[in-house]
Every structure is written in structure tokens, then in C-alpha cells.
Amino acid sequence: MGSGVSDRLDVLDEPAPAAWSTTEDRAPVEQRVRLYLNALGVQDSQETEVLVRRVIERVEFRATLGQLGEPLEVAIEETHRLLDRWLVAELGLESDPDQISAARAAVLGGHVPGWTRRWAGLSEDSLTESIRAVRFQAVPEHAPLTMEPNPIRLCCHRLVRRLAARVLRWLGIRGRHHASAEVQA
Structure with a gap:
């Protein structure tokens, strides 16, 4: 009965795929993640190193699960997930896409000073009020329409x-x- 659970956990002990097994393979990905974080607004080297380490840990975890794919693409996906998870935790959101998008626009748009330090976990100061004060709205606003049934005439x-x-x-x-x-x- 419990063998299914232990079978799923056995994949954690398997070695990472060859595409991610050497430090030469990791170095270009780490460098691209640094550049990407810089483009997102992370300027401080200490913040960058903390975030790169977190992203690479997530990439390595996905590699151990056999879900790696293209390492650079996975690293960018994990960077976005890391940012979205931080925003959800910081603001106490319920995974509402519009609120997450608005919060992401607020921080990435440069409207919340010090957000990168908080994202990296190097600051204890809450930015919840600062992020919510920006109040970006999703554009265009939701406008659901009703469709009239259309008979099919072959x-x-x-x-x-x-x-x-x-x-x-x-x-x-x-x-x-x-x-x-x-x-x-």
C-alpha cells in the first residue's frame, strides 16, 4: 500500500541528468540569472548572490526530479516563481492573478524602494503597505460577455x-x- 509513496521519493536519490551535472554547465546559467535579476532591478551583489543561490537550488531540485528541460529556461521560470511566491507571502494574497500582476508591476516598475532587499530576505521591514499603495489595475478591465447560441447549419x-x-x-x-x-x- 505504501510502496507508491516510497517509489516517488526514490527519484530524489537519483543523480541529476548529464546536462546539469558539471559546474561548467551551471556557470553560464548562473551568469544569465545574474543578468536577468539585474534587468529586474536587483543591483546589490549580496542580494543577487542570495537570489541566484535560491534559483539554482530550485533548478537542481527539478533536475533531481527529472523535470529539468532546458536549464536556462527553468532558471528563468524559477526566478518568476520565486518572485510570485514572495509577493503572495508578503501581501497575503490568495493567488489572484490580477493582484499578483498588479503587485509585480508595482515592484518591477520601480515604485517600491527596497523591495529587492526584502525579496532576498535581507530586510525585516515589511513592504506590504508600500506595494498595496501603488494600486495598479489589470488592463483592460474584465468585461465578460454573454454569447447568444448560434445554430450550426451544415x-x-x-x-x-x-x-x-x-x-x-x-x-x-x-x-x-x-x-x-x-x-x-
């Missing part, structure tokens, strides 16, 4: 009926049933 079905009526007329076979079918079509 063109070939009507075509076959018309063609059959013409063939019967050409052959000289006319009946009330066939004539009515042509009128309805």
Missing part, C-alpha cells in the same frame, strides 16, 4: 438534399415528398 447537408432533388427532377421522378424537401432547403 452546408453539405443542405447541398446534398438540393442535389438529390435536382437529380430526381432530371430523372423525371417527382413526388410530393421530394418537392417539399426542395422547398424547405
Whole structure:
């Protein structure tokens, strides 16, 4: 009964795939993550190192699970996940995509000073009020529309009926049933 659980945990002991097994493979990914974090606004080297370490740990974890794929793409995905998880925890959100997007826009837009230090875990000062004060809204606003049902009219079905009526007329076979079918079509 419990063998399924232990089978799933055994993958954690398996070695990482060859594409991620050497430090030469990690160095370019780490460098690209540093550049990416810099583009996101992380300027301090101490903050960068903390965040790069966290991202690389997540990439290594996915490699042990056999879910690595392209290491650089996974590293960028994990950077975004790390940012979104921090925003959810910092603001106490319920994974509302609009609120997460608004919070992400606030911090990445440079409207909240010191957010990178807090994201890296190097500051104890809460930024919840600062992030919420920016109040970005999702654009465009939600405008759900109702759709009227549209009956499906198959063109070939009507075509076959018309063609059959013409063939019967050409052959000289006319009946009330066939004539009515042509009128309805």
C-alpha cells in the first residue's frame, strides 16, 4: 500500500541528468540569472548572490526530479516563481492573478524602494503597505460577455438534399415528398 509513496521519493536519490551535472554547465546559467535579476532591478551583489543561490537550488531540485528541460529556461521560470511566491507571502494574497500582476508591476516598475532587499530576505521591514499603495489595475478591465447560441447549419447537408432533388427532377421522378424537401432547403 505504501510502496507508491516510497517509489516517488526514490527519484530524489537519483543523480541529476548529464546536462546539469558539471559546474561548467551551471556557470553560464548562473551568469544569465545574474543578468536577468539585474534587468529586474536587483543591483546589490549580496542580494543577487542570495537570489541566484535560491534559483539554482530550485533548478537542481527539478533536475533531481527529472523535470529539468532546458536549464536556462527553468532558471528563468524559477526566478518568476520565486518572485510570485514572495509577493503572495508578503501581501497575503490568495493567488489572484490580477493582484499578483498588479503587485509585480508595482515592484518591477520601480515604485517600491527596497523591495529587492526584502525579496532576498535581507530586510525585516515589511513592504506590504508600500506595494498595496501603488494600486495598479489589470488592463483592460474584465468585461465578460454573454454569447447568444448560434445554430450550426451544415452546408453539405443542405447541398446534398438540393442535389438529390435536382437529380430526381432530371430523372423525371417527382413526388410530393421530394418537392417539399426542395422547398424547405
